[in-house]
Amino acid sequence: MKQLGYIFFLLPLAVWSQGNFEKGEQLFKQEQYAMAAPYFESFLNENPNNPQTMEYLGDIAAHQKKWDKAIANYKKLKTQFPKNAGYQYKYGGALGMKAKESSKFKALGMIGEIEDSFKAAAKLDVRHIESRWALVILYLELPGIVGGSEKKAQYYAGELMAISPVDGNLSKGHIAEYFKRYTEAEKYYLKAMAIGQSKTTYQRLADLYKNKMNLPEKAKQTLDLYQKKRT
Structure with missing residues (x-):
């Protein structure tokens, strides 16, 4: 019976500790990083070396x-x-x-x-x-x-x-853009856009047109095309 009493005494502590993790995770997913950190720190004090908690705390520190x-x-x-x-x-x-x-x-x-x-x-x-x-x-x-x-x-x-052909073409475009080979970069970004059709691919091409090739109208047309595809 004495051992059973210890179990009942410790059980609320375990539940409270687990509640800290869940509350911290909820706040983290809401991007409330400063508020989430104390909950994770409390949980880690009760559960030293818990990898998921350490990763969350690392991610929070990185965001900050x-x-x-x-x-x-x-x-x-x-x-x-x-x-x-x-x-x-x-x-x-x-x-x-x-x-x-x-x-x-x-x-x-x-x-x-x-x-x-x-x-x-x-x-x-x-x-x-x-x-x-x-x-x-x-x-x-x-x-x-x-x-x-x-x-x-x-x-x-x-x-x-x-x-990933999308990432491959984006990365090759990024390299070409870095070395000011803008026509080559355009070719790779167009390929990435054709394959991926994502906002990132359209944005990278539009940024190239606007900021590197001095083609603001083509940049606008690229972004307009993305908006049309979304509707």
Whole structure:
């Protein structure tokens, strides 16, 4: 009977703890990140190393641009689950955002770990689109002296093409646009638009017309076409 009493005493604590997680998740889905965080933190105190809670807290910190906190949560996750592509990608992404806000000297020291995390995610999941996009952008923006290369960016754009023709064409268009090959970029964006028919594909083409090719009328026609397809 004494043991049964302990069970009844502990049961409300477990229910309260679970309620914290559910409340935090509800607020997170409503994008009420600051309000969600305390509920997740309370739940984590009762359930140390709970991966889903740590990921939510990492995501909240990332939304709030608190990169050190995001990095700490994602690092715990990727250490605990080294074969999880999503955790590797999020860790690399948070590191990358911190690097962008750091001095050039400090950022240079972070490049290797950022690259390794994205490559690990791509290797762990042969269909992981986000990590391949991240590598395309990383190799475009890095100076050649520290590993930047169009050839490397094209390699991962090619992998994207095999996984998702829409993303493949968008990434190849992005590369061409980066190097000011606007006619080539237009060709790839048109292909992506024809295949995907999504707002993103129309927007990328319209942005190219308006901001790079000085063709505001074509930009307007592209966006108008998207609106017509929606009705």
